[in-house]
Amino acid sequence: MLHTDFDPERIAVINPNQTVEMVPNMPRGMVGAFSQKIVDDYVARTGSPQIAAFKSCMGAMPIYRCVSADGFPFALVNMPVGGPSAAGIVEEAYAMGVQQFLAFGCCGALDHWVTAGHLLVPEAAVRDEGTSYHYLPPAEEIALDPVCVNAVCAALEALGVPFVRTKTWTTDAPYRETRGKVEKRLKQGCSVVEMECASMAAAAEFRGKPFAQFLWAADSLSGEEWDRRTLGSFDPNNGTLYMEIAVRALQNMAQL
Numbered sequence: 001m002l003h004t005d006f007d008p009e010r011i012a013v014i015n016p017n018q019t020v021e022m023v024p025n026m027p028r029g030m031v032g033a034f035s036q037k038i039v040d041d042y043v044a045r046t047g048s049p050q051i052a053a054f055k056s057c058m059g060a061m062p063i064y065r066c067v068s069a070d071g072f073p074f075a076l077v078n079m080p081v082g083g084p085s086a087a088g089i090v091e092e093a094y095a096m097g098v099q100q101f102l103a104f105g106c107c108g109a110l111d112h113w114v115t116a117g118h119l120l121v122p123e124a125a126v127r128d129e130g131t132s133y134h135y136l137p138p139a140e141e142i143a144l145d146p147v148c149v150n151a152v153c154a155a156l157e158a159l160g161v162p163f164v165r166t167k168t169w170t171t172d173a174p175y176r177e178t179r180g181k182v183e184k185r186l187k188q189g190c191s192v193v194e195m196e197c198a199s200m201a202a203a204a205e206f207r208g209k210p211f212a213q214f215l216w217a218a219d220s221l222s223g224e225e226w227d228r229r230t231l232g233s234f235d236p237n238n239g240t241l242y243m244e245i246a247v248r249a250l251q252n253m254a255q256l
Contacts, residue, residue, distance in 0.1 A: 003133045016095035023052045026097035027065060029250040030075040031243070032089060034105025034196070038239040039078040042066070048076065052096065054089055056080075061089070063096075068247045072254075079103065083131040083172055083199030090203045090211065100210040100253040102152070102246050103200060106218035106231065107168065107192040110182055114191055116229040117238070118217040119163040119245075121152050125198035126190055129172040132202035140188075141167070144201050148212035151252035155245055156214070166191045168215065170198035182221050192217060210253050214245065 033039050042048070043064050053060040054077065064076045075098060079086055090101055107120070114120070124143045127133070132142060149165070156163045169190040171177060177193060185193070197213055204211030216238070219231040 003130070004138050006133060006137050008137075016091045020054075020092045020095050023063070023096045025051065025065065027073040027075045028097070028099040029073075029254055030063075030077065030093050030098045030101050031246045031250060032077055032079040032086075032093075032101060032103040033242070033246070034079045034081065034103070035234070035239070036078045037234040038242060039064075039076060041236055041239050042076065042243050051075070054092055056085070068251075072247060072251050074247060074250055079105065079196070081195060083129045083170065083196050086196040087131050087135075087199040087203040090200050091207070094207050094209050100250060101200075101204060102250045102253065103196070103211075103213040104242055104246050105194065105196070105213075105215060107194040107215040108177075109191070109217045109220040109222050110169065110186055110193055111191045112222045114217045114220070114222070116217055116220070119156065119161060120166045120168075120192055120215045120217065121149060121156070121163055122168045122197050122213055122215065123149050123165050124167045125170045125201060126167065126185060126188060127170060127198045127202075129170050129195070129199055131172075131199035132170075135202035135206040142198050142201050142205070144197075144212060145205070145210060147256055148210050148253055151256065152212045152214050152245075152249040154252050155248035158248060159241075159245060161241070161245065163214070164191070168197050169193040171195060177221060193221065210256060212249065212253065214249070216242065
């Protein structure tokens, strides 16, 4: 199988530093938000300037230089959906000068107790996608860096925000989340499903860079039928909270 065809060679034919350049004044930490509305809202409220962009055939993804209320500089970008694109952003971010990467976005609930809006911090991800197998030897799961996971958890605790540490199911086929697969992932200990965690974590591990992620529960696959719940909705108050969590987590990661 192709998923067993891992090559540990560090130098590829095409490398990130051949497609992007170091960005002057690039903050060492980057927040990757899987929400255009959250990014737009934050940039509008803070007046954060664009300093660069990730480019693709889908158009440019602006990179903003932001400064928190307590003076912490960080970069902010809206993330593309899917493991290959998300891992590519992580790769190019490191090549541009980023040292720590913190991602956040929504996920689907697999278990009944995961209510809409529930916050979760992945400690591990089932690698039911393809990208991670180009960065790490074959394995069913990837464990996220526990030091970075603890940095996110510490940020949530400092803000008094309830959360749960979890295992997530990373898939690249959202329309093939069958009932049988949901039950299998539940038995493996997964409580949520998303499309990027394993891929991004694998790219970061391969490059030896700090990475972490937190998730909020949106839709649910736990019942007899799919429930959209809050998927696609936007609450500015939640967006503000998620950004505060992300910045605090990134600050913690910067001190590692």
